[in-house]
Amino acid sequence: MNFDDTPQEAAFRAEARAWIQANAPKQYEDELRKVSLGRTGLKNANMLEVAKAWQKKKADAGWACLHWPKEYGGRGSSPIERVIWQQEEGPFGRLSGMFIIGHGMCGPTMMAFAGEDQKRKYLPPLASGEKVWCQLFSEPAGGSDVAGLRTRAEKKGDDWIINGQKIWTSGAHYSDYGILLTRTDPTVAKHKGLTMFFLDMKSPGVEVRPIKQASGQSDFNEVYFTDVKIPDSQRLGAVNDGWNVSLTTLMNERMSIGAGVATGFPELFDFCNSLMLEDGPAIEDRSVRSRLANYAVKASGLRYTSMRAISALSKGERPGPENSIGKLVAGSMVQEVAMYALDLQGAAGVLSGPEDAEVAGKFQAMLLRAPGTRVEGGTDEIMRNIIAERVLGLPGDIRVDKDVPFNQIPTKGRA
């Protein structure tokens, strides 16, 4: 048992570190280090532009999308090298947020299902950040139950005509392309009538409307499709086989380990270390210490769970569904941490303006953003189902709509 690199890994780390040292946008380093949930922007610069510039620089030097093949804009690296890169990139990795969906989900789906010409055309600019991609799966009627989606695609000559609405689409407002899951046959069971496409987000009939979230920010969008035309050549996988195509997309999400999930613990520990309560330093208060210790072991437990997964990767094993615990644990923890930090602030905890609030309102922003983390990318409940079914081998839910033609599934609860 050890934490040492193999000689090959050490050489890769040294090379990555030297290049990052020489090329990273250091002027933003301090600010990026302070990024926390609900506080992700830069004060005096456009995050989008800084992120795109850093991505392009990486791509030009061969450090973008490390695990992708070279011909598609990657480096052909092993999974463990990708982890080492993320460790070395440190705070600058926070500039990659807007590319996660494109690189982690859209790219791999294109690689598996697009034609060779298409891959060579679309993937390199996706890798370099010149083009940004989004993923159009969720709908008002299909969130956790993605296969319940209703956006229609109808064949007309060599084209497909799309009508419907998507929701919760991260980054649609700055995306150039998207992968889109549609219903092509409503007369068969819901999983069997879906088809996947990719499309140009500038196509006529595509309308992106930002959603104002409960936190007041707008990271997500609604996307409306009105008679949008997609050529059949942009279909991914067979007609009505979209469910299987989407599984490839979602499987790739799980490979994104190593970057670490935000728990809020380091921020809370720092805060308690400097906070003075009426009776003395917060960190010397028995009840504060007890709460901190409980969060500390969750945070360290997640850190070492991820190291175990990295070790498995290093041996060439594939990480399994057990990695779902990171998101499940961190999501509710960050919410509790934010509430507790405000509790320690007492009456003044109610103030959320950066000029008046403790630590510039970091925990207030965290509190308001936190409910979303327990929902996005699979709710806590879906994560528990995944663990129960795929790790522990418990039976799947009884699905009353499994063998029913989609157009006969009830659409309302109380009539």
Next chain:
Amino acid sequence: MNFDFSDDQKQMRDAARKFLTEQCPPKAVREVLDGKAVYDKALWKGLAEMGFLGVAIPEEFGGAGAGHLELCVIAEEMGRANAPVPFSSTVYLAAEALLLAGSDAQKQKWLPKIASGGAIGTLALFEGKGNPSPNAIKLQASGGTLSGVKKPVPDGAIADFAVVAARTGSSGRDSDISLFLVDLKAGGVEAKALTNLDPTRGQAELTFKNAKAEPLGATGEGWSILTQVLDRAAVLLAFEQVGGSDRALEMGRDYALDRIAFGRPIGSFQAVKHILADMYVSATLARSNCYYGAWALSTNASELPEAAAAARISATQAFQHCSKNNIQVHGGMGFTWEFDCHMYYRRANATALTLGSLSYWEDQLIDRMRKKNAA
């Protein structure tokens, strides 16, 4: 990075599991639970023959000289089997104290006996309620003898010798405390077994009346040695707790697959699935914290104090969580003496209190993290 046990160590775990599955089925645990035996003597002998008692004891002292990572995998299996033997007191406490502070003669005298199953040892630290603290130690040392009362002492009624924490000064500092080695069969010590939460792991009161004792380590170093012994034992006991957590989770999972209610396996209800998923989460977090503790223990890293506290807290929480919810998944049957669920519930809650309770270790963890932060 290779943050995992080696193939050899995993093989040792498999061997221990196979041995314990055969030699320590629930039926054997129940012999002790029901008071028909004080501990499982045949199992104790078998563990010695397998080399498990001395796995971390150097060869020159009669052990296998393998190491602490090997001891961690054995500990996990001991917890999984809920083994009714004085393993933790003898191996994690007494042997570790001897290895840390014993003279060559003391090691020669006791370690080979531990490895061969010929001596049971323990640590006599507590004197009634409270957590580890130098101020709580009143038992007095004078002129090579000890006088006072220790309780609860794990496996104290069956132990052959004890490492005893005693007061040798009155300055109010940690250096008032020294450790002693006492042969419990040499007279001057009265042992009384005490009823406790987990009958498969005894607790006793030891009354010392001018009992002959020899110093273990230098005078005034007792508290410092004890702290190290407790850290090392915390990691090892945490592996037992992780083994117990896993077993409780498996029992709950198996029952949820087999038990039919409302016309379907209860494991197909989300209310039940989510209980089991949360058990898996707590057991996994604990296992990962324990692996870090194992690394720190086996390399004697400066991170050991923090890693040990984190492993202890996380594993205590996991075992309590898994064992109580295993009963919940079983429903009424889980609350019968006949089902094995309560054996793990008892062990989990008793283990949570030996070595100092959760609140003590929470306090320790934050102290240690602050020290690291300041450094």
